[in-house]
Amino acid sequence: xxxxxxxxxxxxxxxxxxxxxxxxxxxxxxxxxxxxxxxxxxxxxxxxxxxxxxxxxxxxxxxxxxxxxxxxxxxxxxxxxxxxxxxxxxxxxxxxxxxxxxxxxxxxxxxxxxxxxxxxxxxxxxxxxxxxxxxxxxxxxxxxxxxxxxxxxxxxxxxxxxxxxxxxxxxxxxxxxxxxxxxxxxxxxxxxxxxxxxxxxxxxxxxxxxxxxxxxxxxxxxxxxxxxxxxxxxxxxxxxxxxxxxxxxxxxxxxxxxxxxxxxxxxxxxxxxxxxxxxxxxxxxxxxxxxxxxxxxxxxxxxxxxxxxxxxxxxxxxxxxxxxxxxxxxxxxxxxxxxxxxxxxxxxxxxxxxxxxxxxxxxxxxxxxxxxxxxxxxxxxxxxxxxxxxxxxxxxxxxxxxxxxxxxxxxxxxxxxxxxxxxxxxxxxxxxxxxxxxxxxxxxxxxxxxxxxxxxxxxxxxxxxxxxxxxxxxxxxxxxxxxxxxxxxxxxxxxxxxxxxxxxxxxxxxxxxxxxxxxxxxxxxxxxxxxxxxxxxxxxxxxxxxxxxxxxxxxxxxxxxxxxxxxxxxxxxxxxxxxxxxxxxxxxxxxxxxxxxxxxxxxxxxxxxxxxxxxxxxxxxxxxxxxxxxxxxxxxxxxxxxxxxxxxxxx
Amino acid sequence: xxxxxxxxxxxxxxxxxxxxxxxxxxxxxxxxxxxxxxxxxxxxxxxxxxxxxxxxxxxxxxxxxxxxxxxxxxxxxxxxxxxxxxxxxxxxxxxxxxxxx
Numbered sequence: 001x002x003x004x005x006x007x008x009x010x011x012x013x014x015x016x017x018x019x020x021x022x023x024x025x026x027x028x029x030x031x032x033x034x035x036x037x038x039x040x041x042x043x044x045x046x047x048x049x050x051x052x053x054x055x056x057x058x059x060x061x062x063x064x065x066x067x068x069x070x071x072x073x074x075x076x077x078x079x080x081x082x083x084x085x086x087x088x089x090x091x092x093x094x095x096x097x098x099x100x101x102x103x104x105x106x107x108x109x110x111x112x113x114x115x116x117x118x119x120x121x122x123x124x125x126x127x128x129x130x131x132x133x134x135x136x137x138x139x140x141x142x143x144x145x146x147x148x149x150x151x152x153x154x155x156x157x158x159x160x161x162x163x164x165x166x167x168x169x170x171x172x173x174x175x176x177x178x179x180x181x182x183x184x185x186x187x188x189x190x191x192x193x194x195x196x197x198x199x200x201x202x203x204x205x206x207x208x209x210x211x212x213x214x215x216x217x218x219x220x221x222x223x224x225x226x227x228x229x230x231x232x233x234x235x236x237x238x239x240x241x242x243x244x245x246x247x248x249x250x251x252x253x254x255x256x257x258x259x260x261x262x263x264x265x266x267x268x269x270x271x272x273x274x275x276x277x278x279x280x281x282x283x284x285x286x287x288x289x290x291x292x293x294x295x296x297x298x299x300x301x302x303x304x305x306x307x308x309x310x311x312x313x314x315x316x317x318x319x320x321x322x323x324x325x326x327x328x329x330x331x332x333x334x335x336x337x338x339x340x341x342x343x344x345x346x347x348x349x350x351x352x353x354x355x356x357x358x359x360x361x362x363x364x365x366x367x368x369x370x371x372x373x374x375x376x377x378x379x380x381x382x383x384x385x386x387x388x389x390x391x392x393x394x395x396x397x398x399x400x401x402x403x404x405x406x407x408x409x410x411x412x413x414x415x416x417x418x419x420x421x422x423x424x425x426x427x428x429x430x431x432x433x434x435x436x437x438x439x440x441x442x443x444x445x446x447x448x449x450x451x452x453x454x455x456x457x458x459x460x461x462x463x464x465x466x467x468x469x470x471x472x473x474x475x476x477x478x479x480x481x482x483x484x485x486x487x488x489x490x491x492x493x494x495x496x497x498x499x500x501x502x503x504x505x506x507x508x509x510x511x512x513x514x515x516x517x518x519x520x521x522x523x524x525x526x527x528x529x530x531x532x533x534x535x536x537x538x539x540x541x542x543x544x545x546x547x548x549x550x551x552x553x554x555x556x557x558x559x560x561x562x563x564x565x566x567x568x569x570x571x572x573x574x575x576x577x578x579x580x581x582x583x584x585x586x587x588x589x590x591x592x593x594x595x596x597x598x599x600x601x602x603x604x605x606x607x608x609x610x611x612x613x614x615x616x617x618x619x620x621x622x623x624x625x626x627x628x629x630x631x632x633x634x635x636x637x638x639x640x641x642x643x644x645x646x647x648x649x650x651x
Numbered sequence: 652x653x654x655x656x657x658x659x660x661x662x663x664x665x666x667x668x669x670x671x672x673x674x675x676x677x678x679x680x681x682x683x684x685x686x687x688x689x690x691x692x693x694x695x696x697x698x699x700x701x702x703x704x705x706x707x708x709x710x711x712x713x714x715x716x717x718x719x720x721x722x723x724x725x726x727x728x729x730x731x732x733x734x735x736x737x738x739x740x741x742x743x744x745x746x747x748x749x750x751x752x
Contacts, residue, residue: 085653237696621748622747622748622749623685623744623745623747623748624744625673625674625675625676625683625744628673628674629673629674632670632674
């Protein structure tokens with residue numbers, strides 16, 4: 001029963017997407033809306049039902065193969081479903097955000113020519129994401145991983161006539177390819193170590209290869225588990241946009257806003273974090289891999305946050321915020337606090353989707369204007385968007401009582417109490433990150449909603465209902481979701497049957513009792529005050545002394561230049577990697593293709609044949625005396641041969 | 652004393668003249684025909700020389716046949732030549748290259 005239900009939850013968005021894609025245009029918008037929303041809604045209901053069932057009777061979690069996809073000798077590759085607490089909570093999050101985005105899209109895209117295509121894509125994306133989280137083996141994980149990548153590619157380039165969108169989706173695809181190459185290498189390594197791709201078999205036997213090493217070169221031997229973990233994390237770095245593979249995410253904002261909310265903030269980019277948690281039995285065996293994860297995460301958390309300070313595109317600011325928050329989640333995984341990482345993933349999904357959709361609402365209200373310098377004072381014109389944005393922003397910076405507060409605080413607490421290598425460094429990074437977060441969040445908030453209302457924005461009014469309803473529905477969990485869930489999810493081992501948490505209690509310096517005590521306890525730490533200080537500084541800079549930020553930009557010009565150029569990562573990639581591969585491709589094309597294949601092999605053969613036959617043609621002169629000479633010469637040769645043979649001079 | 656060798660040498664020389672006449676002749680088709688006759692004559696010479704030195708009359712009989720055939724052949728050749736001249740107004744070998752193409 002449960003198995004069939006969860007299979008249905010997986011398949012329904014696929015069917016809905018196919019129906020909307022093939023028949024939507026012929027039948028009409030109402031049909032498209034109905035099938036896709038119905039598909040995701042049913043999937044959400046099933047996921048919620050599964051969650052409730054599993055909460056009541058934890059023994060009902062299952063790991064079952066649907067069918068065997070491929071059999072090679074003794075190896076079996078199956079398609080299967082693993083439904084446990086981790087999967088179910090991811091399913092609920094994905095389906096909920098997806099549903100909100102579906103509803104929102106009705107309003108946001110209502111006069112776009114690609115309406116049906118869009119619904120088709122987001123439904124298919126939901127399917128791909130669900131198959132990623134429900135996988136019970138690495139092969140299926142990889143399928144979901146690639147499928148969400150493809151949908152992301154298609155959706156970033158949704159407006160395919162726009163050149164910047166095409167460039168952005170290329171960039172996203174190519175950079176994800178770098179990550180995916182690591183992932184598939186990691187999977188291949190695991191397969192060679194364990195002879196299976198099944199999660200259960202690998203995790204159960206993980207201890208057996210603890211001491212095994214692998215020879216990378218005659219002089220360089222590494223523990224195979226560390227190598228496998230680093231390769232897997234390479235995949236996560238691509239998908240979850242960690243430094244230095246983060247450059248695609250800000251550019252992906254070229255896609256429509258609902259996509260930025262669903263794929264590039266709430267669900268797909270968290271796939272890497274999800275994978276880290278899923279692979280916890282492996283990562284726990286390799287302290288060095290975890291430290292690498294920790295360092296990458298903390299560098300990403302702090303440095304990408306700073307970039308958000310200098311952007312003027314409303315969506316890009318939020319995109320950099322997403323990068324920074326993903327860094328936080330990775331940091332938590334790096335100190336083995338997977339549950340805190342997943343908890344932050346969940347709260348982040350809600351409030352970041354909310355922020356993006358609110359930004360989309362502003363964009364629609366201003367007729368697709370994204371530059372925050374052209375906004376300002378929109379508070380009175382867009383009251384609902386204003387309030388929901390405020391909630392989202394407060395949740396993002398971790399204001400006490402909001403969901404982001406609990407998750408971020410638990411996370412930072414875990415880093416503080418960790419004794420992993422580089423955890424001190426990570427701790428300071430995330431603390432400064434908190435300050436930076438509230439700076440860029442409230443900079444955006446104040447610039448967009450406060451200040452002077454621009455003349456051309458006098459007639460702005462709230463967009464239609466289907467845009468506002470998802471905002472409200474997302475604002476509620478952004479505020480409240482953490483109150484009932486922080487206890488079970490982070491401290492009381494809700495995930496204990498899915499992920500390993502070696503020292504979950506020791507990670508935190510105190511015993512958790514309930515959410516309220518957690519809140520009061522956190523007030524004794526620095527995090528909250530840093531966040532509030534950030535708000536005050538931003539208030540001072542952007543409301544009271546509005547000319548100050550520009551002056552600061554002039555004073556700290558070198559630093560500002562570095563930020564505005566995004567640490568020159570794009571320059572680096574364009575000038576070194578892209579140019580190198582361009583040159584390589586060009587020379588292969590010139591030498592290998594044109595010179596060797598075309599000119600030497602294909603044209604060369606024809607040329608030789610032509611040349612030789614041209615020479616042979618000269619023999620046919622048409623003069624009788626030439627032929628006669630040939631005849632005589634030939635005859636003499638034959639005669640000579642016969643004579644010489646007969647006298648025994650030739651054998 | 653004339654030996655077989657002298658006769659054969661003479662025949663070979665005549666044969667060579669015939670060949671060279673055909674090959675390096677760039678002008679007149681009649682010379683080609685004459686050279687063909689030279690070739691036949693050199694062969695006849697051989698026949699007669701061998702017939703005499705081997706005391707075998709068959710060689711000399713052969714020569715008669717060859718001469719007859721040669722005469723017939725010369726007649727046909729000249730007839731073709733006349734026809735050719737009527738068609739082309741020329742008997743220049745350099746211009747007779749229609750075997751080409």
